[in-house]
Amino acid sequence: MTGKFEALSVETLPKRLGGTAALTGRIGRDISRWKVQEVGDGNLNLVFIVEGDQGAAVVKQALPYVRLVGDSWPLPLKRSFFEYHALTRQERRAPGSVPAIYHFDETQALIVMEYLAPPHIILRRALIDGRELPNIARDIGLFMARTLFRGSDLSMVTKERKADLALFADNVELCDITENLVFSDPYFDAKMNRHTSPQLDDLVAELRADRDLKVEAQRLKHLFAANAETLLHGDLHSGSIMVTDTETRMIDPEFAFYGPIAFDVGMLLANFWMAFFSQRGHEEKGSRDSMRAYLLGVTAETWATFRAEFAHLWRTERSGILYQKSLFEDQGDLLGSEQALDHVLHSIWTDLLGFAGIEVHRRILGLAHNADFETIADQDLRARCEAKALRFGRHIAVNRRQIHSIDEVNNLAALIEQEKSL
Amino acid sequence: MTGKFEALSVETLPKRLGGTAALTGRIGRDISRWKVQEVGDGNLNLVFIVEGDQGAAVVKQALPYVRLVGDSWPLPLKRSFFEYHALTRQERRAPGSVPAIYHFDETQALIVMEYLAPPHIILRRALIDGRELPNIARDIGLFMARTLFRGSDLSMVTKERKADLALFADNVELCDITENLVFSDPYFDAKMNRHTSPQLDDLVAELRADRDLKVEAQRLKHLFAANAETLLHGDLHSGSIMVTDTETRMIDPEFAFYGPIAFDVGMLLANFWMAFFSQRGHEEKGSRDSMRAYLLGVTAETWATFRAEFAHLWRTERSGILYQKSLFEDQGDLLGSEQALDHVLHSIWTDLLGFAGIEVHRRILGLAHNADFETIADQDLRARCEAKALRFGRHIAVNRRQIHSIDEVNNLAALIEQEKSL
Numbered sequence: 001m002t003g004k005f006e007a008l009s010v011e012t013l014p015k016r017l018g019g020t021a022a023l024t025g026r027i028g029r030d031i032s033r034w035k036v037q038e039v040g041d042g043n044l045n046l047v048f049i050v051e052g053d054q055g056a057a058v059v060k061q062a063l064p065y066v067r068l069v070g071d072s073w074p075l076p077l078k079r080s081f082f083e084y085h086a087l088t089r090q091e092r093r094a095p096g097s098v099p100a101i102y103h104f105d106e107t108q109a110l111i112v113m114e115y116l117a118p119p120h121i122i123l124r125r126a127l128i129d130g131r132e133l134p135n136i137a138r139d140i141g142l143f144m145a146r147t148l149f150r151g152s153d154l155s156m157v158t159k160e161r162k163a164d165l166a167l168f169a170d171n172v173e174l175c176d177i178t179e180n181l182v183f184s185d186p187y188f189d190a191k192m193n194r195h196t197s198p199q200l201d202d203l204v205a206e207l208r209a210d211r212d213l214k215v216e217a218q219r220l221k222h223l224f225a226a227n228a229e230t231l232l233h234g235d236l237h238s239g240s241i242m243v244t245d246t247e248t249r250m251i252d253p254e255f256a257f258y259g260p261i262a263f264d265v266g267m268l269l270a271n272f273w274m275a276f277f278s279q280r281g282h283e284e285k286g287s288r289d290s291m292r293a294y295l296l297g298v299t300a301e302t303w304a305t306f307r308a309e310f311a312h313l314w315r316t317e318r319s320g321i322l323y324q325k326s327l328f329e330d331q332g333d334l335l336g337s338e339q340a341l342d343h344v345l346h347s348i349w350t351d352l353l354g355f356a357g358i359e360v361h362r363r364i365l366g367l368a369h370n371a372d373f374e375t376i377a378d379q380d381l382r383a384r385c386e387a388k389a390l391r392f393g394r395h396i397a398v399n400r401r402q403i404h405s406i407d408e409v410n411n412l413a414a415l416i417e418q419e420k421s422l
Numbered sequence: 423m424t425g426k427f428e429a430l431s432v433e434t435l436p437k438r439l440g441g442t443a444a445l446t447g448r449i450g451r452d453i454s455r456w457k458v459q460e461v462g463d464g465n466l467n468l469v470f471i472v473e474g475d476q477g478a479a480v481v482k483q484a485l486p487y488v489r490l491v492g493d494s495w496p497l498p499l500k501r502s503f504f505e506y507h508a509l510t511r512q513e514r515r516a517p518g519s520v521p522a523i524y525h526f527d528e529t530q531a532l533i534v535m536e537y538l539a540p541p542h543i544i545l546r547r548a549l550i551d552g553r554e555l556p557n558i559a560r561d562i563g564l565f566m567a568r569t570l571f572r573g574s575d576l577s578m579v580t581k582e583r584k585a586d587l588a589l590f591a592d593n594v595e596l597c598d599i600t601e602n603l604v605f606s607d608p609y610f611d612a613k614m615n616r617h618t619s620p621q622l623d624d625l626v627a628e629l630r631a632d633r634d635l636k637v638e639a640q641r642l643k644h645l646f647a648a649n650a651e652t653l654l655h656g657d658l659h660s661g662s663i664m665v666t667d668t669e670t671r672m673i674d675p676e677f678a679f680y681g682p683i684a685f686d687v688g689m690l691l692a693n694f695w696m697a698f699f700s701q702r703g704h705e706e707k708g709s710r711d712s713m714r715a716y717l718l719g720v721t722a723e724t725w726a727t728f729r730a731e732f733a734h735l736w737r738t739e740r741s742g743i744l745y746q747k748s749l750f751e752d753q754g755d756l757l758g759s760e761q762a763l764d765h766v767l768h769s770i771w772t773d774l775l776g777f778a779g780i781e782v783h784r785r786i787l788g789l790a791h792n793a794d795f796e797t798i799a800d801q802d803l804r805a806r807c808e809a810k811a812l813r814f815g816r817h818i819a820v821n822r823r824q825i826h827s828i829d830e831v832n833n834l835a836a837l838i839e840q841e842k843s844l
Binding site: 153215225 | 574575580581584585587588589591592594597598601602606609610612630631633634636637640641643644647648649650651743744745746748749750752753755757758761762765766
């Protein structure tokens with residue numbers, strides 16, 4: 001399949017991909033027996049499940065615009081190129097954590113990849129359903145530590161990192177989405193904003209008049225835009241993770257680019273905290289106390305796993321140009337490298353709280369909302385959940401330099417959640 | 423002149439460049455009357471002054487190795503490409519601050535540019551001679567504020583900044599020189615190090631065992647390598663500036679790349695502080711008290727000019743994606759943008775002290791020394807000057823978060839300079 005870009009459809013897909021050995025070899029050559037379903041969640045891309053006699057695969061194709069909005073919001077096909085390259089690097093750095101790639105067609109902006117069959121579901125869906133998955137904290141913590149450490153100058157050959165940085169620097173339009181939708185739009189009356197109204201109107205006005213918050217959000221944007229520290233997933237939330245009770249896979253890294261380590265971690269933890277604050281809206285079938293405790297436990301364990309694995313890699317794989325062993329271990333100064341590690345982890349910690357706070361805000365005030373809150377039908381109840389999350393986000397973003405442990409943050413979340421006056 | 427790269431010589435230059443209209447149009451077409459001198463200071467490149475009937479020009483050509491060391495240290499010709507592109511951007515962002523460019527030949531790695539005729543001399547030379555130039559602080563402060571602000575996401579269209587970042591990301595080998603020679607080699611027994619010995623041996627051992635200093639140097643290296651904030655000159659010291667009593671021009675930006683704003687500023691100020699500590703070694707013809715006071719004044723005025731111009735550009739040209747007006751001024755929140763400016767300037771200040779301290783160390787302990795100290799013939803006297811500078815550098819690098827003003831730093835310098843026991 002070559003030539004000019006053409007969007008696939010359920011009808012045309014078998015004929016157009018029937019000659020692709022990487023696909024026919026996996027699912028079967030008889031295209032007359034292929035079953036094709038379109039399952040894209042509708043935001044950006046087309047996603048098909050293709051089943052043949054021998055198996056199934058996923059075909060993901062970018063469109064030259066934002067699917068959710070239409071032609072009026074063009075978006076380059078090249079995001080498929082960045083997704084493909086991010087997936088190959090993530091697989092190398094954290095084997096088994098992403099879907100296997102069978103085929104990539106740059107012109108057609110499509111990736112053929114492993115089908116994560118049921119019982120795989122989107123993590124966000126599982127958390128809304130109140131499922132307590134035992135492995136996610138560990139799996140995601142390891143994924144983040146390994147991809148973020150191994151994609152940085154702590155580990156890579158600098159020449160290769162810089163070539164890769166240049167490659168991903170072209171992912172301008174998707175970074176632009178984050179720059180606007182995450183860091184700025186929520187804090188003024190931007191066109192595409194929406195929020196639960198009128199219930200949240202006063203709080204929204206209060207946050208938009210909050211100078212300390214706005215300045216902090218922009219400082220975080222500055223960090224996001226300038227600090228090309230490692231290859232990020234770039235959109236690591238609970239909607240970008242597929243799970244079963246035992247398995248965890250990260251998907252959809254089309255926002256990948258070189259940015260600050262703390263961004264992926266903060267965005268991910270924010271989504272757990274949002275899940276926590278949304279549970280009150282999902283108690284039709286009984287209390288979610290256990291789920292709330294589980295979710296705070298997940299944030300603590302994710303961060304602990306990240307820290308432990310990052311420290312392990314620091315001690316065993318620190319072969320890049322930063323904090324080089326010739327200055328520390330080789331001089332018999334083991335504690336020098338531990339001191340530097342403390343500084344680096346402290347800085348990731350401080351910044352991730354900022355990114356997390358901002359991520360909570362944009363998911364409630366901006367364009368792209370979360371099903372965690374959106375599926376709460378009772379508007380007043382939803383608004384109460386959202387208001388608590390907004391206040392939590394504001395607190396951790398603005399006070400991030402004075403918060404020392406994940407337990408403090410979780411205690412704060414629990415306090416806000418139980419407070420009647422908020 | 424095209425084809426395979428070939429180094430110029432005094433003999434071959436007229437014939438090889440005689441057909442270059444950009445040069446012949448300026449200095450005259452009759453190459454038989456051209457006078458060619460090679461004037462390179464011998465570190466990296468060939469530099470020729472070519473005089474004809476109508477005028478003169480400089481021809482600078484890169485060599486495929488470090489000239490100072492020879493074939494054993496290869497260095498890509500492409501540095502000439504980066505120098506050319508940096509010069510064109512600097513001219514646009516700070517008009518009149520760099521030599522005019524007449525011609526660039528990428529294959530031959532050569533730039534034909536304006537000849538800065540006598541009385542232009544290298545600023546470092548002027549300071550060693552004890553000359554008090556009245557304009558340098560203002561000229562350099564403006565140059566830094568304008569190029570660093572206008573090369574960042576505070577001003578540029580992000581898509582263009584990222585394309586430029588990708589272009590300069592390929593300047594790997596020259597960044598590698600800085601990464602090693604500035605941030606690491608001085609702090610362990612690296613092969614190319616040298617220092618005034620045995621006078622400084624004990625102090626060198628002390629600094630190499632100084633854990634806080636080593637960790638700080640590596641944190642600064644992390645910032646240098648990851649924080650792609652703006653297009654830097656990359657090697658902005660008093661040897662990269664040509665002056666007369668009234669004019670100031672920045673030259674030699676072949677180390678240009680996207681890095682932290684504070685790097686250029688810190689490196690530059692460090693060179694003024696080194697000039698200050700070296701004056702004691704140049705008092706054959708009388709006291710340099712006035713020169714010392716002048717130099718501290720220059721650092722204060724350079725920083726004040728930088729701050730004032732940066733703030734001016736912040737208020738008048740802040741058109742990039744960072745700290746956008748829609749969040750502050752447009753909301754009637756003028757003080758929000760001033761609060762953000764304070765944060766940004768504070769962060770530049772804190773980091774520049776770190777970069778300055780490290781720059782002082784590498785010029786006394788590493789490979790590339792400064793004539794300021796090297797021209798002091800009396801080894802004991804030189805070592806005393808160097809020891810004071812080293813102690814000063816250690817103090818400002820390690821304590822940079824607790825130092826609040828340039829006056830504090832200058833008072834510290836004056837105190838160290840006068841202290842008999844140091």
